[in-house]
Amino acid sequence: MFTGIILAVGKIAAVQPKGGDYRLKIETGKLAIEDVVLGDSIAVNGVCLTAVELGANFFCADVSNETIARTSLKIAKVGDAVNLELALTPTTRLGGHIVSGHVDGLGAVVFKQPDGRSFKYKFKAPDNIAKYIAEKGSICINGVSLTVNEVDGAFFTVNIVPHTLQETTLGELVAGKEVNLEVDLLARYMERLIKGEVAAKTSSSVTEELLQNSGFLSK
DSSP states (O other): OOOOOOOOOEEEEEEEETTTTEEEEEEEEEEOOOOOOOOOOEETTTEEEEEEOOOOEEEEEEHHHHHHHHHHHGOTTTTTTTEEEEEOOOOOOOOOOOOSSOOEEEEEEEEEEEEEEEEEEEEOOOOOTTTTOOOEEEETTTTTTEEEEEEEEEEEEEEEHHHHHHSSSSGGGOTTOOEEEEEEEHHHHHHHHGGGGGGTOOOOOOHHHHHHHSSOOOO
């Protein structure tokens, strides 16, 4: 588990094809990895990867075809900057929100514009996960925990403050760029709980009728 508070910006040092998928070598920048051991989880642009090789200032991780299909790591190339976060510990300050590192899908930047000393970004989420995004709720974008300002269908906006722009790769985003999105874990489980027994029989979405039948709305 992670918090969405980025600890360092690293760089992809190698992309090695390996048996149908590939292995990444990632230089860790200022990220302290002295106490990281083989098998530990590290979030790379919001994707939870397992360290399979360690050096003084790098680690290697295998990337499965599932991860390639669902995340922006499918276009990873040498020299790309990436947001890095170590898995949380019992003493970690939970400054962001609970993040699993399991990306739900790829969104896209619609626009970026100055807003005081911050920048306002508008994103478009895939239709199948847009329903989980709520105004003033949490969203994880390329591994960064952010607060949603407004929601309009599949579109949503966030404000990114100067510190976050400086300490992450989000400042490099431009219109049309794809980003990894992870919605709030609680939203996904809430849908499953509301659907109850229906969840075992169908993959349909939560509807007004389902909410009424479950006692969440008056008929």
